[in-house]
Amino acid sequence: MTVTTANLGFPRIGKQRELKFALESYWAGKSSQQDLLATAKSLRAANWKLQQEKGIKNIPSNDFSLYDHVLDLAVTLGVIPAVYGWKSGKVDLDTYFALARGGKVIIPIELASCSCGRDHGNGASGNGVPALEMTKWFDTNYHYMVPEFSAGQTFTLTDNKALNEFNEAKELGIHTRPVLLGPVSFLKLGKSNDANFDLNKTLEALLPVYTEILVQLHAAGADWVQIDEPVLSLDLDARDHESIRTTYEFLAEKLPELKILLANYFGSYGDNLLTAITLPVAGLHLDLVRAPQDLDAAAKIARPDLVLSLGVIDGRNIWRADLRGISERVKSVIAKRGTDTVQIAPSCSLLHVPIDLASEKKLDADIRQSLAFAVQKLEELTVLGTVLGDKPEAAETALKASDEAIAARKASAKINNKAVQTRVAAITDAQSHRNSPFDARVKLQADHLKLPLYPTTTIGSFPQTAEVRQARSRFTKGELSASDYQNFLEQETETAIRWQEEIGIDVLVHGEFERNDMVQYFGEQLDGYAFTQSGWVQSYGSRYVRPPVIYGDVSRPVAMTVEWAKFAQSKTDKPMKGMLTGPVTMLQWSFVRDDLPRSEVCRQIALALRDEVTDLEAAGISIIQIDEPALREGLPLRKSDWAAYLEWAVTAFRLSAAGVQDETQIHTHMCYSEFNDIMPAIAALDADVISIETSRSKMELLSAFSEQGYPNEIGPGVYDIHSPRIPDVEEMVDLIEKAAQKLKAQQIWVNPDCGLKTRGWAETKPALVNLVEAARQLRAAA
Ligand code: GLN
Ligand code: ZN
Numbered sequence: 168m169t170v171t172t173a174n175l176g177f178p179r180i181g182k183q184r185e186l187k188f189a190l191e192s193y194w195a196g197k198s199s200q201q202d203l204l205a206t207a208k209s210l211r212a213a214n215w216k217l218q219q220e221k222g223i224k225n226i227p228s229n230d231f232s233l234y235d236h237v238l239d240l241a242v243t244l245g246v247i248p249a250v251y252g253w254k255s256g257k258v259d260l261d262t263y264f265a266l267a268r269g270g271k272v273i274i275p276i277e278l279a280s281c282s283c284g285r286d287h288g289n290g291a292s293g294n295g296v297p298a299l300e301m302t303k304w305f306d307t308n309y310h311y312m313v314p315e316f317s318a319g320q321t322f323t324l325t326d327n328k329a330l331n332e333f334n335e336a337k338e339l340g341i342h343t344r345p346v347l348l349g350p351v352s353f354l355k356l357g358k359s360n361d362a363n364f365d366l367n368k369t370l371e372a373l374l375p376v377y378t379e380i381l382v383q384l385h386a387a388g389a390d391w392v393q394i395d396e397p398v399l400s401l402d403l404d405a406r407d408h409e410s411i412r413t414t415y416e417f418l419a420e421k422l423p424e425l426k427i428l429l430a431n432y433f434g435s436y437g438d439n440l441l442t443a444i445t446l447p448v449a450g451l452h453l454d455l456v457r458a459p460q461d462l463d464a465a466a467k468i469a470r471p472d473l474v475l476s477l478g479v480i481d482g483r484n485i486w487r488a489d490l491r492g493i494s495e496r497v498k499s500v501i502a503k504r505g506t507d508t509v510q511i512a513p514s515c516s517l518l519h520v521p522i523d524l525a526s527e528k529k530l531d532a533d534i535r536q537s538l539a540f541a542v543q544k545l546e547e548l549t550v551l552g553t554v555l556g557d558k559p560e561a562a563e564t565a566l567k568a569s570d571e572a573i574a575a576r577k578a579s580a581k582i583n584n585k586a587v588q589t590r591v592a593a594i595t596d597a598q599s600h601r602n603s604p605f606d607a608r609v610k611l612q613a614d615h616l617k618l619p620l621y622p623t624t625t626i627g628s629f630p631q632t633a634e635v636r637q638a639r640s641r642f643t644k645g646e647l648s649a650s651d652y653q654n655f656l657e658q659e660t661e662t663a664i665r666w667q668e669e670i671g672i673d674v675l676v677h678g679e680f681e682r683n684d685m686v687q688y689f690g691e692q693l694d695g696y697a698f699t700q701s702g703w704v705q706s707y708g709s710r711y712v713r714p715p716v717i718y719g720d721v722s723r724p725v726a727m728t729v730e731w732a733k734f735a736q737s738k739t740d741k742p743m744k745g746m747l748t749g750p751v752t753m754l755q756w757s758f759v760r761d762d763l764p765r766s767e768v769c770r771q772i773a774l775a776l777r778d779e780v781t782d783l784e785a786a787g788i789s790i791i792q793i794d795e796p797a798l799r800e801g802l803p804l805r806k807s808d809w810a811a812y813l814e815w816a817v818t819a820f821r822l823s824a825a826g827v828q829d830e831t832q833i834h835t836h837m838c839y840s841e842f843n844d845i846m847p848a849i850a851a852l853d854a855d856v857i858s859i860e861t862s863r864s865k866m867e868l869l870s871a872f873s874e875q876g877y878p879n880e881i882g883p884g885v886y887d888i889h890s891p892r893i894p895d896v897e898e899m900v901d902l903i904e905k906a907a908q909k910l911k912a913q914q915i916w917v918n919p920d921c922g923l924k925t926r927g928w929a930e931t932k933p934a935l936v937n938l939v940e941a942a943r944q945l946r947a948a949a
Contacts, residue, residue, distance in 0.1 A: 169556035170506050172548040173225035173476060175393060175430060175452070176346060176516025177214045178541055179232055180705055182523055185210060187709040190233070194268075200260055207233060211332065215341045217542065222549035227393060228336045228343035229329040230516060233260075234267040234708045237311040237356060238299070240348050242266070244376055245323040246357075248315050250296050257326040267312055267708055269298035300358070301707060305397060305433045306804055307483070307519050308714070308756065310707035314357035320369055322376040330383045337388065344428070345384055346516075349396035350377050351410045356398070370410055378421045391426045391449070397515075399443055400434030400454075400804050408442045419447035428452060428476055432515035433483075434804050435461050441468070450474035456481045456514035459496070466500050475504070478514035479551070480544050485520055485702075485716065485758050487539040487576075488547050490569040494554045501555055511551050517541040521702035521713075534697050534718050537576040576762070582719035584694070591770050598777075599821035601829065601853065605879050608829045608855060615830040616742055616789060620949055621903065621917050621942045622673040624882065626836050626858060627746045627792065628922035629663050629678035630931055639683065656681050657734065664738045666932075671939045674742050674790055677735035679924070685748045685794065686715060686756045688727075693775055695721035696757070715757040717768055723775035726782045733786050744834065745783040745791040750776055750819040755797035766815035776823035784827045792834035793824055793854070796921075799839055813848040820852050832856060838921040840864050842871040850877055858882035860920040862894070866905040873909035881910060884920030885941070886934050891926070893934045899941035912949060917942040 180186045189206035192198040211231045218226045232239050242263055247253045253262050264270060300313040329345045336343045350373050354366050384392060396411065403411075418427065426449035435458030436443055444451060444465060451469070453461045455478050462477065469475060477500075479493045501509050523542040527535065539547060550569070553562035576582065601608060642652040663678040682688040690696035696715050703711040728745060736743040750773040759768055776793070783791050798820075803812050824833045835854040840861060842849055849857065861868055861883035869883055883906045885899040899917070906915055917938060923931050 168506050169552040169558075170501060171224045171510040172222065172552040173344070173510045173512040174218055174223050174227055174517065174545065174548070175395075175432070175478075175482070175512055176227050176230035176518050177218060178518055178520070178522050178705070179210065179214075179230070180522075180703060180711060181206075181210050181213075182526060182701070184703055184711060186233075187711060190709040194264070203233075203260075207231065208335065211335060212339055215336050215339060215343065218545060219341055221542070221545035222552070223545055224552075225344045225391070225510065225512075226336075226341060227346045227516075228332045229345045229347065230518070231332060233263070235310075235312045237304075237314065237348060237353070238263070238267055239328055240353055241312070241314040241357075243325060243328050243380065244373070245325050246314050246316065246320065248299075248317065255323070255325075265296055266299050270295050303800060305400070306800070306802075307433075308704070308706055308712065309519060311356065314353065316354070316357050316359040316361070316364060316369060318359070318361035318363065320359075320372065322373050324376050324379050327380055327383050329380055330387055333384055333387055333389055342388070344391045344393050345389055346393045346395065347380065349394045349398075349429070350374060350414050351407070352396045352398045354410075355407070367406065367410055367413070370413065374414065374417050378418060381418065381422055381425055385422060385425045389425070391428060393428045393430050393452075395430045395432075396443075397430075397432055399431035399436055399439045400457075402806055403439055408439070411439075411442055412446065415446040415448055426450065428474065430476070432457070432478060434458055436465070437805065440464055444469055444473070448473075450476055450510070452476035452478055452512065454478045454514040455497075456483070462497070462500060466504070469504075471504070472508060474508050474510060475500070476510045476512050478512050480511075480513040480539075480547050481761070482513035482515035482517050482544070483519050484761055485538050485540060486761050487537050487543070487569065487572050488551075489573045490547060490551055490554065490566055492573075494551060494566075498555065506556065511548060511555065513544055513548070517544060519704060520544070521699065521704055523701075526701040527699055529700055530697060531581065533575070533579050533581045534716070536572050537579075537718065538716075540702070579719070582695075582760075582762075584720035584722055587695075587720035587722050587771055587774075590774055591767065594770060594774075594822065599818050599825050601825050601827070601833075603829045605853065605855065608832075609880075611829045612832045612855060616832065618673055618742075619942075619946060620912060621915055621945050623917045623939050623942045624672060624674035624744065624858075625667075625676050625919055625935065626838075626922040627676050627679050627744070627794070628682070628924035629676070629680070630926050630928050631680070631924045632928070635659060635680050660731070660735055661738055664735060664743075668739060668741060670932075670936050671943075672741075672935070674744050675735070675739055676744050676746060677731055679746060679922070681731060686753055689748050689753060690715040690717075690757065692723070692725075692727040693721050693772075694724055695719040695771070712756075717754070717757045717759050719760070721768065721771040721775055723778055727779055729779070729782050729786050732783055732788050736787055742790050743788060745780075745788040747776055747779060747791065747793050747823075749793040749795040749798075749835065750823050751801055751816045752795050752797040755801050766819075769815060769819040770822065773819040773822040777826045780823060780833075781826040784831050789830065790832045790834060791824075791827070792836060793820065794836045795820060795852075796836065796838045798837060798848075799841065799845060802845070809845075813845065813851075817848050817851045820854075824852075824854065834858065836921075840868045842868060846871050846875045846877070850875070850879075854879060856880040856882060856916060858884065858916065858918050860884050861906075862887040862902060862920050863889075866902055866909070869906055869909045877910075877914075880914050880916060881906075882916030882918040885917060886919035886938055888919050888921050888923055888926055891930050893930050894937060896937045896940045896944065899938055900944055903941065903945055907945075917945075 193203040242258045301310045304311045428450035429448045430452035432454040521540045524540045550565040641647040659680040667675045832855045834856040836858045838860045885902045
């Protein structure tokens with residue numbers, strides 16, 4: 168007997184990103200619906216077979232999606248706002264994609280994202296129906312489509328996708344465990360424009376239809392289903408608990424024979440455990456990577472026949488597991504409960520990790536032997552299943568290999584850098600404080616920089632035109648020599664500088680033409696970072712990212728941006744802004760080593776950036792921007808953990824910034840608009856200037872800054888760069904006047920919402936000309 172292995176979900180995108188290419192080709196009208204559906208079908212088949220081959224006992228189905236699994240459930244249940252024109256019956260593919268991406272007019276992918284390449288909402292471009300809103304899936308970098316519930320929302324089963332895919336696997340001879348997002352998570356992750364929206368009432372309407380999905384699955388032969396309720400990792404109130412109880416009691420009553428595995432992941436059940444564990448379900452999944460403490464807590468009170476699914480393999484990160492350590496930790500629970508009531512699984516769906524390490528040909532051996540992608544994680548599960556069964560010796564070789572890899576990683580010279588460790592240990596409080604408080608600095612900076620009222624600037628990047636991308640790709644392929652590439656970049660930079668001078672921008676940027684991505688560009692120059700060739704992870708829809716891997720102590724062997732900054736400053740008498748990605752964002756958008764606390768890794772990065780900041784200052788750069796677009800998304804799922812996170816995140820930012828003289832002006836940039844609940848932390852960053860996204864909210868979010876008396880300077884974005892629309896002068900004047908009602912004129916900068924990387928020059932030029940003119944008019948009127 169081995170212990171049952173289970174998987175909660177497998178990546179959908181295909182080893183060669185087949186799904187992306189099939190989708191984009193379909194959207195571009197270059198292939199048919201049948202082609203797309205055939206690719207999807209073959210990906211599902213390949214995934215099921217692979218999991219079977221790897222020895223996984225409980226293989227999921229309905230974990231596949233053409234775009235997003237939350238959208239899939241919305242469509243299955245007929246939760247489709249009236250504007251999409253759907254009446255009844257099966258939802259056609261074009262309506263599905265209109266919900267996902269806006270439409271009927273196809274919106275080029277570039278328009279949907281901002282400079283950082285991550286999502287900030289869909290920013291549909293005016294024509295046709297807008298897409299549903301998109302937002303982050305818990306604390307991952309995956310984004311889901313937000314279901315929109317109308318007043319008196321009704322539900323209807325349009326087409327049972329879960330059933331279709333269960334049957335599809337059955338035809339291949341594979342008996343699967345279908346996965347569905349749970350009713351309560353589905354409702355709580357959605358939104359409603361109805362002020363009187365009542366979750367419990369809506370749940371009443373939803374449950375009979377949701378049950379029908381399960382009835383059909385059961386009739387087709389499904390014995391188990393996995394129902395995901397990841398909201399159980401969040402702070403819930405008594406009404407939420409009641410909804411959970413109502414739901415699972417309802418399902419148990421209607422389907423007494425169908426076994427439900429209730430799955431929570433991304434965190435601890437915490438104070439939701441008692442509710443969850445006393446539900447009439449057959450199994451409960453625990454994320455033991457994020458919440459090892461849940462094991463004892465659950466084992467103590469679980470009914471003897473409740474199947475515990477132990478999420479021991481990290482579904483959120485790419486490190487090889489310590490199989491012996493894990494087996495030691497769970498052994499006693501298995502001994503007590505028996506192998507029938509325990510399964511082992513990844514902590515969550517494997518959606519969030521790359522597919523196969525075998526695709527990586529260039530990784531350093533030291534690093535490679537410490538990694539496990541989705542395929543390797545399945546193998547680890549199978550080894551564990553044997554180790555925990557009654558013939559553990561059968562897995563001895565695999566277990567030894569795991570031991571050796573763990574030991575080698577600990578000892579690796581690549582990972583351990585004594586100098587970095589010593590420096591981090593010696594960090595003093597003074598290092599995260601500027602010499603003088605803002606009141607004093609602001610005067611010195613004014614004398615030094617001599618900027619006008621309402622100074623104008625941009626956020627850093629200028630259009631990465633086809634030409635720029637092509638030159639980079641030719642250079643990477645060796646088709647363009649280093650010096651030709653350098654010349655090309657210098658040309659682009661100089662042209663951008665001349666043009667900024669010409670239109671009268673006050674603080675210039677060099678344009679970031681040399682950068683591929685705001686994290687990758689720095690990661691590639693830092694020690695302790697590695698990059699994969701095919702480590703793609705879905706960010707949303709057909710957008711995948713390849714997060715860098717922070718495997719070792721981080722340090723900066725040589726200056727990273729100083730040469731470019733010097734070059735750019737030498738071309739103008741106006742101040743040239745230095746441009747860096749902050750420590751929290753560098754951490755947040757990477758796979759981070761799991762053998763150090765994240766806070767410590769963040770401090771290492773902060774020290775490397777601190778050196779860059781002071782080097783820029785020494786090279787004559789008087790304004791340095793440290794971007795932190797990911798600060799907010801690092802917030803833990805539970806409010807009670809926020810303070811600790813914000814404390815180390817803010818300190819890391821300050822550590823990176825505070826090495827400069829008072830005269831040097833530190834900027835930061837964040838491209839989102841929710842600040843209300845983290846305002847004290849934003850103020851504590853003590854950046855001299857912060858630029859934020861405000862144009863779409865029409866400056867509303869500035870209330871947070873005014874009500875809480877934000878002391879430093881602010882550039883509230885007046886140009887929505889997510890859209891090709893060119894704002895006119897009047898509109899921008901209007902926005903700034905609105906801002907001036909809430910802030911002092913002396914505090915206000917005039918700038919776009921974010922970098923202009925994804926825009927074309929055709930829109931950028933007139934928009935910035937208007938922006939400068941708006942600032943002029945405001946000055947004249949002041
Ligand atoms: N400096 C970066 C840019 O302009 C900032 C991008 C971001 O914060 N998303 O592209
Ligand atoms: Zn931004």
